Amino acid sequence: MFVVRTSGRSAAVDDDRHEFKLLGRRQSSGLDLARPATTGVRSRAVLELQQNYGRLQFRALVGGEFVPGEGDRIAWRVRCWETARPTPQQGLLPGALLPGLPARLDHAAAMGLWANLNAGALPAGQLVIDRAGYNQESSPALFTTAVKLLVHVLLAGVFGSPAEPVIRSWVATGRIPDVTAQS
Numbered sequence: 001m002f003v004v005r006t007s008g009r010s011a012a013v014d015d016d017r018h019e020f021k022l023l024g025r026r027q028s029s030g031l032d033l034a035r036p037a038t039t040g041v042r043s044r045a046v047l048e049l050q051q052n053y054g055r056l057q058f059r060a061l062v063g064g065e066f067v068p069g070e071g072d073r074i075a076w077r078v079r080c081w082e083t084a085r086p087t088p089q090q091g092l093l094p095g096a097l098l099p100g101l102p103a104r105l106d107h108a109a110a111m112g113l114w115a116n117l118n119a120g121a122l123p124a125g126q127l128v129i130d131r132a133g134y135n136q137e138s139s140p141a142l143f144t145t146a147v148k149l150l151v152h153v154l155l156a157g158v159f160g161s162p163a164e165p166v167i168r169s170w171v172a173t174g175r176i177p178d179v180t181a182q183s
Contacts, residue, residue, distance in 0.1 A: 001092065002164055004171045010050040011167045012092035013153055017046045019089045020061060020099045020131040022079035028110045030117075034074035037123035042067045043157030046131050047150045047167075048092040051142055051174075058139045060146040061091055062109060063131025066154040069124045076113060078129045078147075080106035089133065097133030105132070108140030112147025122151070123158075148176050 001014040046063030069075075080101045088096035101109060109129060116122055129147060149170055156163035166177055 002167075003093070004164070004168050006171055008052050009171045009174065010093050011149070011171050012048045013163060013167060014046050014092055016044055017061075017063060017092070017131060020046065020063060020097070020133045022081040022101055022130050022132055026080040026106070027077055028080070028106070029075070029077040031073050031075050032117045033120065034072055034122050034124040035120070036072055037068040037070070037125055038159070040068035040123070040158035041160075043154045045150065045153045045157060045163070046092065047146055047153055048097075048133070049142055049146045049149070050093050056137050058137050058142045059091065059093070059095070059097060059135050060138055060142040061097055061131070061133035062129060062143065062146045062150050064127065064129040064150060064154060066151075066158055067126045068158055069126060071124050073124055074117070074122050074127060075125075076117065076127045078106065078110045078113060091133055095135070097135055099133055101132035102134065105134055105138060105140055105143045108143040109147050112144040113151070115144070115148055116151045123155075127151075127154070145170075145176065152177070
């Protein structure tokens with residue numbers, strides 16, 4: 001696990017967190033054009049972001065897996081789930097989060113994925129977003145950003161590149177590097 005912090009933003013990346021698994025009662029999915037994949041390995045990661053606005057601390061935790069494949073298609077899925085009474089779990093950063101991806105945030109997570117799909121830069125394979133955590137202050141915009149960054153982290157794992165520079169860049173600047181620079 002690695003953690004990067006400034007006074008305004010923080011990010012943490014780990015291999016997995018089963019306590020934030022989404023059961024997939026609802027999901028968005030699709031099949032899109034992709035670049036042919038070079039050889040790579042399966043990659044799983046969980047990412048948590050925190051962004052401060054005054055006294056509010058917006059947080060988003062997302063996780064998933066990418067498996068490179070043959071051909072020119074990427075199959076993707078965003079699982080969505082919310083329990084009636086979720087039990088708070090310790091996130092990657094200090095503080096508890098509720099496991100799940102409620103309706104107000106699932107569209108934002110899918111938007112983060114669609115931004116990468118529309119860029120046409122993702123390699124062929126299977127991508128699933130199946131981990132999530134939120135709190136009362138979680139914002140849709142931060143969930144969109146978290147999914148965009150998670151794709152960078154997953155692709156770094158697939159192709160053996162370090163993910164930390166991409167995360168450090170977002171924490172320092174609030175900007176996401178071009179996804180085509182990763183693969």
